[in-house]
Amino acid sequence: MARTSPVRFIRPEVLSRIATLEMLARGVVEGFVTGLHRSPYKGFSVDFMEYRPYIPGDDPMRIDWKLFARSDRYYIKEFEDETNTRMHLLVDVSRSMEYASGEVTKRNYAFYLAASLAYLMVRQRDAVGLTLFDDDVRRTIPPRASKTHLHLLLREMEHAAPGGETALGKPLHALAERHRRRGFVVLISDLLDDSDTLVEGLRHFRFNGHEVMVFHVLDPQEIAFDFEDMVEFEDLETGKTMLVEAQVARELYQANFNRYQAKLKKACGLLGVDYIPITTDQPLDFALFNYLAARNGK
Amino acid sequence: MSFINSFFLFALGAAALPVLFHLVRRLQAKKVMFSSLMFLQATQKEVVRKRRLRDVLLMLLRCAVFALLALVFARPFLPQETLPFLPEREARSVVLLVDQSMSMQAGDRFERAKQEALTRLAEAEGSDEFSVVAFSDAAQQLTPLSEDVSLHQAVLSSLEAGYQPTDFYEPLRRATEILNDARNEQRTIVFISDFQQAGWTGTLDNWKLDPGIAFVPVTVADGAVANAYVEGFAVRTQRTGTDVAVQFDAQITAEGGRENEGNTALLSVDGAQVDQRTLGPRADHRLSAEQIAPREGFFQGELTLGDDALTADNRYFVTYAVTARPSMLAVDEGARGASDAFFLRTAFALGDNARYDFAEGGQGRLTRGILRGYNVVFLTAPGALTSSQVDALRNFMEAGGTLVVSAGDRPQVTALSGLLTSLGIGSATEVVNARAAQATDAIIGEVDLRHPIFEVFAGSGRGAILQPRFRRYLRVVPDSAATVLARYDTADPMLLERRVGSGKVLVYTSTFNTAWTDFALDESYVPFLYQLAKYAIESGATRHQYTVGEVVALRGQPEQVWDVRTPDGDVFQVQNDSTGAGFFREAAVPGHYVAVQGTRRFPFSVNVNPMESNLEARDAEEVYAAVVPPSDDVALTPEQATALAIEDEEKQQKLWRVILLLILALFLAETFLANRKLKPQRT
Structure with missing residues (x-):
C-alpha cells in the first residue's frame, strides 16, 4: 500500500473556512486565559494574551497589521507560548465505523474531522492528544502543541488498525481516569452501544471538569434506512445476520433509532455536553463551521 | 373466440416475463453489510408470507396485463354460432x-x-x-x-x-x-x-x-432486375463504286444500371467478329460498325450480350443481303430526242459509278419475265396496254417492284385512266393548262415533307421544291386508297402513291422532260429523282428481320412448297397459293431461319420483341x-369475403375496448397493491 502524506486528512477548504471564525471556548479550563475569550477584537485567537507596542528587534511577522490599519500604530500580538488548553480527541475505530453506503466510511470521516480539529488546535498553539479505541483503548497520544506532534497524530490515524466491537463504557472510564487535568474532550464515534453506558462515561469526564463535545458520526442510510424488498443484513462487528423485509422494517428501525438519538441528546443536554450528529455526506467544513458558529453564539 | 391478427398471439409469451423476473428476484436475495443490527428486528413470518402473497398477486396482475395487451393487438371477436356473416364455401x-x-x-x-x-x-x-x-x-x-x-x-x-x-x-x-x-x-x-x-x-x-x-x-x-437487351438494330448497305459498305447500328438498353457495367456486346457476321464493346454504367449504349461486304449474297450474324437475369434476349440475330446494283427500266414509247427517258437516262446512267443499272425500251418489254429483272419501272407516256402487260405490271409490283407512271406530253387520257383505275390509284380526267386556267403556271403548293421522297427538301432547302413551274399536268382524281404526296397550288395531285402487293405504284402527273414543266431544269430535279428511286427500291426490298410470332411472307412459284428450317432444326413446309404467296407462321423461337424452294433460298432472322425485355x-x-x-x-373471392365479414364483425363487437378497460383496471390495481405498505412490526 502506497504511503500517503500524513496531512491528507486536512483539506485546505476546511481550514480556510474554519480560520475565519473565532472559536470561543465555552468554559474556562482550569487556571488559564481567564477573561481573554471576550476580547473586543473578534476574529483573533481565543488564546492571545495582550498587545504591546512594537520595539526594534521584534519579528515583523508578529505585527498585527489589521490593528495597524485601524490605529496607525505598530502592535505586537503576544500569545501564550505554552499551552493552556488541552484537547483530547477520542476516535472510535470499531468495525461498525467501516460502514459506508457511499464513498466515505464513517471511520474515514471521523479521521477527517479529528485531523481538522487537531490542526486547528495546534495552529492556536493549544495542545491536542489522540486516543483510538473500540471496546478498549487501543492507542493514546498525550496532548502536545507542536506541529511535529500534529504530524505524529495524523500519522497515527492513518495507520490505525481496524478495531473490534464497540463498547464505549470501558474506554471512556479509563480515559477519564487517565486525563484528570481539565480540558476539551471531543468524542467522535457512531455511538453504537448502550446509551446508559455512554452517558455514564460522559458523566465521568464532566465530573472531572472536562468540556465535552460528542460528534455522532452517521451514514445517511443509518438514518433513512432506504432499502427495499427482502434484505439479509450482516452486522459488521458480530457477523450476525438478520432477514428483514426492508419496507416493513423501515418504520420500526427509524423509530428505534430516533428514540435512541433523542435519549442521547437529552442526556448530553443534562450533562452540558455538546451533541452534534453529523452524516458522512455532509461537507466536513460545513459541519464544523455550523458547530463553531453555534459555539460562538453561546 | 377468434382473432383478426392472430400472429399477435405470439406476444402472449411476454406474459411469462413477470414470472421470470419474480423468480430471478427471489433467487437473488440481496445481502447487505450493515453497521449494527441493534435497531432492527427480524421480520415476522406472517409478514413475509403476506409479502410473498402480494408478490404473487402482483406477478399475476402483471402477467394478465401483458396477456391482455397481446389480445388487444390480436383484435379478438366472438364468432356467432350461425355464422351469418361468413359466406358458405360454395363450389x-x-x-x-x-x-x-x-x-x-x-x-x-x-x-x-x-x-x-x-x-x-x-x-x-x-x-x-x-x-x-x-x-x-x-x-x-x-x-x-x-x-x-x-x-x-x-x-x-x-x-x-x-x-x-x-x-x-x-x-x-x-x-x-x-x-x-x-x-x-x-x-x-x-x-x-x-x-x-x-x-x-x-x-x-x-x-x-x-x-x-x-x-x-x-x-x-x-x-x-438487371437486364441488357438490343432495342433496335439496323443494317444498311451503301454502294460506292464497286464496293458495298455494310453499316451496322445497334441500340442497346441496359436496365439495372451498374449491374450491367462490364457486360460485353459482341457483333459477328458469318462467324467472324466485327466489333466488340464493353458496356458502361449508363442505360443506353450504341454500337456502330461498318465493313465492306466481301461478296454479294446473304449474310447472317448476331449481336451477343453477356449473361444477365433474362438470357433469352441476349442474342440478336440479323440477316441481310448484299445484292447486285439495283436496276431500273424506262418504258417510253416516244423515246426520241428530249423525251422523258432521255432525262431519266441523263440522271441515272452514269457508267461504272452509277448507283443504278439503267435500261430503256418500249412497251413490248412489259412481260413478267423481263420485269422480274428490275426493281423500278418508269412508264412514261404509255399507250394502251394489253391485259397481259397490265398483269405483268401488277405481278411485278406484288413481288415488290415499284412502278412509276408519268403522263408524258402526249397522254392518251382514256387509256391512261384505264390503267390507273385498274391499279386502284385513281382516274385521269383531262390535261390541265394551268396558265389558261389561272393565268399563271402551277407550282407545287402542298407537299408531305415527312415522306422519304421529299424529306431532303425539309429545313433550309424547303423553298427549292416550290420553284419548278408546271404549265400543264394531267388531272388525276385519286382513289380513296391512294395517298397524295404532293399537290399543285391548284389543289390537283402532283404525285400519288398506292401499295400493290409487296410493291407499289407512284403516279407523277406531269412530265420528266421539259414539255410541260421546267422541273427538269431546276436544281431540285435530280435530288427528287434520286429520292424517288431510293424510296422505290428500299421500300421494295425484301425483309429479312422478323420478331417472334410474326408471319413471314414467302413469295415463290405458285403452288410450290417452301421448306423452312428453324433454329431448333425442325423443318416446316409452306405451300404457296395460286398467286405464289405463302406464309410461315411458326416463327416462335428467336434465331436464324432458312426457307428453301428448289434453287431459291430465303434466309431470315427472328428476334424477340424488345418491348418484352423491359x-x-x-x-x-x-x-x-x-x-x-x-x-x-x-x-369477392370466398377468402376476401370471409376476411371482410370477420373484420366487420370485429368492428361491431369492439372487444378490444373492453379488454383495454380491463387492462386499465388491472394496472390501477397493480399500482395500488405495489405501493401498499405492509403492516409494520411493533416491538
Whole structure:
C-alpha cells in the first residue's frame, strides 16, 4: 500500500473556512486565559494574551497589521507560548465505523474531522492528544502543541488498525481516569452501544471538569434506512445476520433509532455536553463551521 | 373466440416475463453489510408470507396485463354460432391464367408461377372446377373447365415459358368467356404473371372485368432486375463504286444500371467478329460498325450480350443481303430526242459509278419475265396496254417492284385512266393548262415533307421544291386508297402513291422532260429523282428481320412448297397459293431461319420483341385496380369475403375496448397493491 502524506486528512477548504471564525471556548479550563475569550477584537485567537507596542528587534511577522490599519500604530500580538488548553480527541475505530453506503466510511470521516480539529488546535498553539479505541483503548497520544506532534497524530490515524466491537463504557472510564487535568474532550464515534453506558462515561469526564463535545458520526442510510424488498443484513462487528423485509422494517428501525438519538441528546443536554450528529455526506467544513458558529453564539 | 391478427398471439409469451423476473428476484436475495443490527428486528413470518402473497398477486396482475395487451393487438371477436356473416364455401369455377411470355424466363419467375397455380389447384374442394389458360400476346386454353385436378396439374407441369411478348387483354377476355359457360356461381380468375408494364396495352384502358367474377392477381415479379437487351438494330448497305459498305447500328438498353457495367456486346457476321464493346454504367449504349461486304449474297450474324437475369434476349440475330446494283427500266414509247427517258437516262446512267443499272425500251418489254429483272419501272407516256402487260405490271409490283407512271406530253387520257383505275390509284380526267386556267403556271403548293421522297427538301432547302413551274399536268382524281404526296397550288395531285402487293405504284402527273414543266431544269430535279428511286427500291426490298410470332411472307412459284428450317432444326413446309404467296407462321423461337424452294433460298432472322425485355412491372394492387371496376358489386373471392365479414364483425363487437378497460383496471390495481405498505412490526 502506497504511503500517503500524513496531512491528507486536512483539506485546505476546511481550514480556510474554519480560520475565519473565532472559536470561543465555552468554559474556562482550569487556571488559564481567564477573561481573554471576550476580547473586543473578534476574529483573533481565543488564546492571545495582550498587545504591546512594537520595539526594534521584534519579528515583523508578529505585527498585527489589521490593528495597524485601524490605529496607525505598530502592535505586537503576544500569545501564550505554552499551552493552556488541552484537547483530547477520542476516535472510535470499531468495525461498525467501516460502514459506508457511499464513498466515505464513517471511520474515514471521523479521521477527517479529528485531523481538522487537531490542526486547528495546534495552529492556536493549544495542545491536542489522540486516543483510538473500540471496546478498549487501543492507542493514546498525550496532548502536545507542536506541529511535529500534529504530524505524529495524523500519522497515527492513518495507520490505525481496524478495531473490534464497540463498547464505549470501558474506554471512556479509563480515559477519564487517565486525563484528570481539565480540558476539551471531543468524542467522535457512531455511538453504537448502550446509551446508559455512554452517558455514564460522559458523566465521568464532566465530573472531572472536562468540556465535552460528542460528534455522532452517521451514514445517511443509518438514518433513512432506504432499502427495499427482502434484505439479509450482516452486522459488521458480530457477523450476525438478520432477514428483514426492508419496507416493513423501515418504520420500526427509524423509530428505534430516533428514540435512541433523542435519549442521547437529552442526556448530553443534562450533562452540558455538546451533541452534534453529523452524516458522512455532509461537507466536513460545513459541519464544523455550523458547530463553531453555534459555539460562538453561546 | 377468434382473432383478426392472430400472429399477435405470439406476444402472449411476454406474459411469462413477470414470472421470470419474480423468480430471478427471489433467487437473488440481496445481502447487505450493515453497521449494527441493534435497531432492527427480524421480520415476522406472517409478514413475509403476506409479502410473498402480494408478490404473487402482483406477478399475476402483471402477467394478465401483458396477456391482455397481446389480445388487444390480436383484435379478438366472438364468432356467432350461425355464422351469418361468413359466406358458405360454395363450389367455384376458376380460370388459372398463367403468363408464359418471354419475360417469365427471368430468374425463376415461371417456376414460381407454376407453383402458384399448383397451389390453387391443391385448394380444390368438392365441385370446384378449373381451367388452365396460358398466355403471352395470345391466350390458349389448355384445359377445359373440369374437376379433373390431375389433368390440370399434368398440363401445368409440362408448361414452359416462350419467347412471345405480353398482352394482358387477350387472356382476360378469354378467361371471361370461359367463365360465362361455368356451371358454378362462384367464378374466379386467378391471374398469375409478372405484370410486366409492357403488357398493359391501350385496349385495357376501356375494359373492365364483368361483375360477378372475382379477380385474384398473383405477382411473381421479384423487383428490379438487371437486364441488357438490343432495342433496335439496323443494317444498311451503301454502294460506292464497286464496293458495298455494310453499316451496322445497334441500340442497346441496359436496365439495372451498374449491374450491367462490364457486360460485353459482341457483333459477328458469318462467324467472324466485327466489333466488340464493353458496356458502361449508363442505360443506353450504341454500337456502330461498318465493313465492306466481301461478296454479294446473304449474310447472317448476331449481336451477343453477356449473361444477365433474362438470357433469352441476349442474342440478336440479323440477316441481310448484299445484292447486285439495283436496276431500273424506262418504258417510253416516244423515246426520241428530249423525251422523258432521255432525262431519266441523263440522271441515272452514269457508267461504272452509277448507283443504278439503267435500261430503256418500249412497251413490248412489259412481260413478267423481263420485269422480274428490275426493281423500278418508269412508264412514261404509255399507250394502251394489253391485259397481259397490265398483269405483268401488277405481278411485278406484288413481288415488290415499284412502278412509276408519268403522263408524258402526249397522254392518251382514256387509256391512261384505264390503267390507273385498274391499279386502284385513281382516274385521269383531262390535261390541265394551268396558265389558261389561272393565268399563271402551277407550282407545287402542298407537299408531305415527312415522306422519304421529299424529306431532303425539309429545313433550309424547303423553298427549292416550290420553284419548278408546271404549265400543264394531267388531272388525276385519286382513289380513296391512294395517298397524295404532293399537290399543285391548284389543289390537283402532283404525285400519288398506292401499295400493290409487296410493291407499289407512284403516279407523277406531269412530265420528266421539259414539255410541260421546267422541273427538269431546276436544281431540285435530280435530288427528287434520286429520292424517288431510293424510296422505290428500299421500300421494295425484301425483309429479312422478323420478331417472334410474326408471319413471314414467302413469295415463290405458285403452288410450290417452301421448306423452312428453324433454329431448333425442325423443318416446316409452306405451300404457296395460286398467286405464289405463302406464309410461315411458326416463327416462335428467336434465331436464324432458312426457307428453301428448289434453287431459291430465303434466309431470315427472328428476334424477340424488345418491348418484352423491359422488365418493369406493376404490382398486384395496381393490376386489381386496373381490371376490377370501382363498384360495390365487385365479386369477392370466398377468402376476401370471409376476411371482410370477420373484420366487420370485429368492428361491431369492439372487444378490444373492453379488454383495454380491463387492462386499465388491472394496472390501477397493480399500482395500488405495489405501493401498499405492509403492516409494520411493533416491538
